[in-house]
Amino acid sequence: MPINPHSNFLRGRPHLVLAPDPVATKPRQQCGRLLTSNPPPPTDSSRFAFDLRYKSLPDLSSAAKPSISALSMAASISLSLSPASTPRSGPAAARLGAAFGSNSLSFCGLRREVLSLRSVGSAESRRMIADLARHRAAKIVAAAENNGKPAKFDYDLIIIGAGVGGHGAALHAVEKGLKTAIIEGDIVGGTCVNRGCVPSKALLAVSGRMREFQDEHHLKALGLQVASPGYDRQSVADHANNLASKIRSNLTNSLKSLGVDILTGFGTIVGTQKVKYGKVGFPDTEVTAENIIIATGSVPFVPKGIEIDGKTVFTSDHALKLEWVPDWIAIVGSGYIGLEFSDVYTALGSEVTFVEALDQLMPGFDPEISKMAQRVLINPRKIDYHTGVFATKITPAKDGKPVLIELIDAKTKEPKDTLEVDAAMIATGRAPFTKGLGLENINVATVRGFVPVDEHMQVTDADGNLVPHLFCIGDANGKLMLAHAASAQGISVVEQICGNDNVLNHLSIPAACFTHPEISMVGLTEPQAREKAENGGFPISVAKTSFKANTKALAENEGEGIAKLIYRPDTGEILGVHIIGLHAADLIHEASNAIALGTRLQDIKFAVHAHPTLSEVLDELFKSAKVCSSMK
Ligand SMILES: Cc1cc2nc3c(=O)[nH]c(=O)nc-3n(C[C@H](O)[C@H](O)[C@H](O)COP(=O)(O)OP(=O)(O)OC[C@H]3O[C@@H](n4cnc5c(N)ncnc54)[C@H](O)[C@@H]3O)c2cc1C
Numbered sequence: 001m002p003i004n005p006h007s008n009f010l011r012g013r014p015h016l017v018l019a020p021d022p023v024a025t026k027p028r029q030q031c032g033r034l035l036t037s038n039p040p041p042p043t044d045s046s047r048f049a050f051d052l053r054y055k056s057l058p059d060l061s062s063a064a065k066p067s068i069s070a071l072s073m074a075a076s077i078s079l080s081l082s083p084a085s086t087p088r089s090g091p092a093a094a095r096l097g098a099a100f101g102s103n104s105l106s107f108c109g110l111r112r113e114v115l116s117l118r119s120v121g122s123a124e125s126r127r128m129i130a131d132l133a134r135h136r137a138a139k140i141v142a143a144a145e146n147n148g149k150p151a152k153f154d155y156d157l158i159i160i161g162a163g164v165g166g167h168g169a170a171l172h173a174v175e176k177g178l179k180t181a182i183i184e185g186d187i188v189g190g191t192c193v194n195r196g197c198v199p200s201k202a203l204l205a206v207s208g209r210m211r212e213f214q215d216e217h218h219l220k221a222l223g224l225q226v227a228s229p230g231y232d233r234q235s236v237a238d239h240a241n242n243l244a245s246k247i248r249s250n251l252t253n254s255l256k257s258l259g260v261d262i263l264t265g266f267g268t269i270v271g272t273q274k275v276k277y278g279k280v281g282f283p284d285t286e287v288t289a290e291n292i293i294i295a296t297g298s299v300p301f302v303p304k305g306i307e308i309d310g311k312t313v314f315t316s317d318h319a320l321k322l323e324w325v326p327d328w329i330a331i332v333g334s335g336y337i338g339l340e341f342s343d344v345y346t347a348l349g350s351e352v353t354f355v356e357a358l359d360q361l362m363p364g365f366d367p368e369i370s371k372m373a374q375r376v377l378i379n380p381r382k383i384d385y386h387t388g389v390f391a392t393k394i395t396p397a398k399d400g401k402p403v404l405i406e407l408i409d410a411k412t413k414e415p416k417d418t419l420e421v422d423a424a425m426i427a428t429g430r431a432p433f434t435k436g437l438g439l440e441n442i443n444v445a446t447v448r449g450f451v452p453v454d455e456h457m458q459v460t461d462a463d464g465n466l467v468p469h470l471f472c473i474g475d476a477n478g479k480l481m482l483a484h485a486a487s488a489q490g491i492s493v494v495e496q497i498c499g500n501d502n503v504l505n506h507l508s509i510p511a512a513c514f515t516h517p518e519i520s521m522v523g524l525t526e527p528q529a530r531e532k533a534e535n536g537g538f539p540i541s542v543a544k545t546s547f548k549a550n551t552k553a554l555a556e557n558e559g560e561g562i563a564k565l566i567y568r569p570d571t572g573e574i575l576g577v578h579i580i581g582l583h584a585a586d587l588i589h590e591a592s593n594a595i596a597l598g599t600r601l602q603d604i605k606f607a608v609h610a611h612p613t614l615s616e617v618l619d620e621l622f623k624s625a626k627v628c629s630s631m632k
Contacts (some may be wrong), residue, residue: 011245088455113264132596154286155181157497158275159490160267160437161295163481165192167251169293169490174258176498181287182260183267183277189210189248190297191475191485198247199320202240202341206231207347208516214347221557237322268438269294273469291469291497293490294451294459298430298475301523304333306426309396312403313424316341326350326423330405332391334361336513338427339377343515346381353419354378354385357410361385366525366578368564372599376560377515389416394424432476442467450478455489455503457493485509508596512585517561520588523576523595529566532575541569545620547581551612558582563621565591572600572627590618599626 157173159166162184173180187194199442210217213229255262263285265277275292278284300315302308310318312326316337325348331338334356342352354361361378362370378385386407393406405419432449439446445462446452451472452460459470471493474486488504495502512520524532526542533540547561561581567574577591594604601622609619 001061041055065599068581069322091407101438105523117229129337130165151179151271153290155179155261155287155289157181157291157293157494158183158267158287158289159293159295160269161190161297161474161476162188162251162255162262163295163297163474163486164192165297165486165490166190166295167255167490168487169295169473169494170255170260171258172491172494174260176494178494178498180260181289182255183263183275185250185264185266185277188252188255188262189244193247193251194244195317195320197483199240199244200316200344202243203236203285203320203322203344204516206236206239206321207344210347211343211516218557220545228508233322233325233348236348240320253290266436268436268441269470270438270441272467273443289469290473292414293493294434294437294470294472294476295474295486296433296476297486298382298481299433300426301429301431302426303391303428305392306394306424307396308426312397312422313394313426315426324423326421328353328421329423329425330355330391330403330419330421331425331427332394332405333427333429334385335364335427335521336430336511338425339373339513339515341425341427342381342383343377347384347516352554354383354387355391355405355407355419356385357389357390359388361387366518366521366564366576367527368562369519369521369578369580372562373515373519373561376517378582387418391424394426397422430475430481432478434476442470444470448478453477453479456496457489457504458496480506480509480511482509482511505596508592510588510592512588514585517558517581519578519580520583520584521576522588522592523574525576525578526564526566529575532569538571539569540566540575541626542566543621543624543626545617545624547614547617549620550614552614553582553615555612556582561617565586565621565625567601567625567627569626570628572602572625574599574601577618577621578616581614581617587614587618590615600627602627 003199067076105139110229136624156178157169157180159169159173159180159182162170162182166182166184169180170180189198190196192198198214210231211231212328213226219226252262261293263277265273265279265282265284267277268284269292270276270286273292274286274288274454276284276286289569300317302315307313308315311323319341325345327349328351329345330353331342331345332355334342334354338610339362342354345352356363360370363372365373378471389407390410391405392408393404395402395404402420402422403424405421405424406415407417407419408414409416432446432451434446434449434451439451443461443463444451444467453472454460457471457473457477461471473489473493475481477489479485485506488509491503492504507523510520511524512518523529530538543565545563546559547563548559550559553559553561558581561579561584563579563581563584566575574591574595577588579587581587590604593599605619605622605625607619607622609615
């Protein structure tokens, strides 16, 4: 079976097949169509509040639909519910508690509504929920009468891959009433939870604090004294590992509690609307679904000539375990993963050498942000670099000899240098993982390994035709290899299969690099925007603000940073926002939401921001934009 050689694919993993839980099982409707007859909604109020969020509202027939204000009230009910009044006994309550009691459920694209599931507050709230229950029960009975025939498929939706993309899609599918299964060949959570965002951010949390404790100048300015900061490597590694386990179990619980069937095994598409899955040495099981989503993610890309031993030459998969902290480590690739690890390693005492094929470090960022990042994140640290070179051969350390890295000029291909280091981390990008998926069974050919999709994430076949009922989301389609993008694509697909035209605006999806300070961005870089403007024949302008003018940043003694806005002065449209500075990853969302919602600068500049907060950096930025007077 083709597997990711670095994963624990099916090696002695606990069997995760879950029998549908009779209590958790809820009436299943596919966007209003009843698939199986089920008991009426429970009367238990906490359970019903749960159903309200996940099932009832989308199922209401238009005749029975409450007014918008009633719906928004329903939404606010679950926010104002008192935990004290939640019935705490019985299996449903126990399950809800297990799944939702933890406040750490929100990560990546994981749905946050689960946190607001509490019992019902006021009498009016209860009355409204009872009304909604009646509408819902009536609809279910009507649907049962019309659709008494057996379901044509085992599931409405099968998702192959339980990473964040698959998880986001599954949760939204349940909310829409789809009978959903998710097939996972390794461990739930995929890259983000087990080998990506989650453990890396745990390490970065440590590096941020170490950096602060080691910065005498910074501490002195705040009047603080810290004596000889240090760290225990194993405890740092445990922090990352424990966080991944915790989030993984939250994720698994949320799937189980919502009634998603987790089918353990490697999934292969065997034909239209048909998948088989199974574990090595066991017979395969075949299941059918009206729609299938491929969410099989990616694995580290390792260029030819590089020998990975997992100890001295390794990828992020190994680095996240933090089995040792090398004195001198070469990081091949200066994208966001390489940059984040340089932050971790230098804070823990390593010296870093970047090897970058392009002519400048951090080539993916807006050039002005890269320049500042170079000044703040590279130059003052124990980091040197070789740009415009390829590492053609890397040999792991052996018999007392160091790791050898042979470099050639990226343009002339002439040998350039040989580096001798203690370790090399390969951060040259990610490769889609689609091996063994059975794409050939449905005439689909990958493009540079990625599954080709249209703007709705629907798969196209080798002849360029759309494959009915088949979608691909997340890293496997390569549109935007980020956790929240995968999840957002999954939600978009579910909307699509429920008949709601939904096209995700990828230019509104933010990205962040969690260095100290952080970098974040949304939309176009300045060169991209200039090219688009030239082709489209419209003007663009650029506005900038500095963290140095922000009271909160100065109070933290963290005034280093800028925010940059690229926009159309003729319309007030935001084309891109780039930030480097304290909490840049949190700040970007005001801009990304504005792009997603089409909010123009002439409107957003009147939004009020609390003082003193870092958000005023963006307030200043929006206010400083000069939009054509006729648009004001
Ligand atoms: C070090 C690192 C740090 C990162 N940090 C961030 C970050 O801070 N923010 C961010 O947004 N993104 C980050 N990412 C990227 C993010 O992890 C990915 O974009 C995201 O995990 C993609 O999600 P996915 O659901 O597409 O795939 P994955 O998370 O890769 O999940 C795919 C799942 O499918 C399973 N699978 C594959 N094939 C089969 C099959 N045939 N049958 C059954 N199961 C199968 C796999 O076992 C896996 O569980 C980081 C990545 C790395 C490596």
